[in-house]
Amino acid sequence: MLYANGYSISLDRREPGADIDFISHAHTDHTSAARNNKSVLASRQTVDLVRGIHGKNVKHYDSSRHGWISLLNAGHMLGSKQIRVDDYESGKRIIYSGDYQMQQSIASERIEIDRADTLIIDSTYPGPEVIFDDKETVEDGIRKWTSAMQKHGIVLFGAYAMGKAQELIAILNAAGITPVVSKKINDVNSIYAEHGVKLDYVSAYKGIGDHEEELKRNFVGIVENHNLGALPYLLTNAYGKRVFTAVATGFAKEFQFPTDAQFPLSDHADFWQAVDYIDAVGPGKVYTYGKSAGEFAANLKKLGYDTQPFNAPKERAVLYNYNQNKPF
Ligand SMILES: [Zn+2]
Structure with missing residues (x-):
């Protein structure tokens, strides 16, 4: 929980x-x-996705x-948003990253970075052993491999339905490829479209699009990762073609x-x-947040940052201004 100006704010x-x-x-x-019926502080896009995809009727x-x-x-x-809070009493600015x-994603807005005294930072990749390639190189690799394999059969991608699938569609669209997508991915795409992200795709279920025609060709499909297991076998049986499979995920660097x-x-x-992000924000104190917060904090400490996991018992001591017995 973050405290400022008499309010407590939960973070994700x-x-x-x-x-x-x-x-x-x-x-x-x-x-x-x-x-349902709960007010949440989030962008309009997030509220629409939570309502439309997760079925929680939250208020903005x-x-x-x-x-x-x-x-x-x-x-x-x-x-996706960071939250920036200016606490009047302490005169401190706090940013929580989420x-x-x-890097710029082809399907989302570029990150905005601001300065802050305190940074609470996500810990998804806590160690220096994972290094991502330049995004354009990855995008190029996806397009080249897909075009090459499509000559010989069906290409099937597994991708997270919200966010990653849309980025993948945009990458393929840039090579003139119109992928066939699952119902859930279609539903997410519709909300992206409502917010100005236009994607070119065909839905693989009855009622929308001309998927029947598309499926006769050597098409490119995108489904959720968990559907990647049985589907290639079913497609080979149905269309008599070879099916080439791939995943698009940062975990491809680890597994x-x-x-x-x-x-x-x-x-x-x-x-x-x-580290680049922290340096750009320029905080005096960094709190690591999430499952790998301990490992991330330990690695940042080695580089000289004043850091600790946000959930550590000392957290409140640091976040509280004891003189006023108030947060910050
Ligand atoms: Zn996320």
């Missing part, structure tokens, strides 16, 4: 008693505070009356997937990009 978590629940973006591991918390709260683009996916990405190809297309910052 369900925290009983929070005055304001901030949801940085619509990925499920960040939306536990979302419940209007923070315009709090001049001390600002939301900054996080570059991670449609509507999931963020330093071997049972697919024909794997592309490290990440929507996060790697460790060294995180």
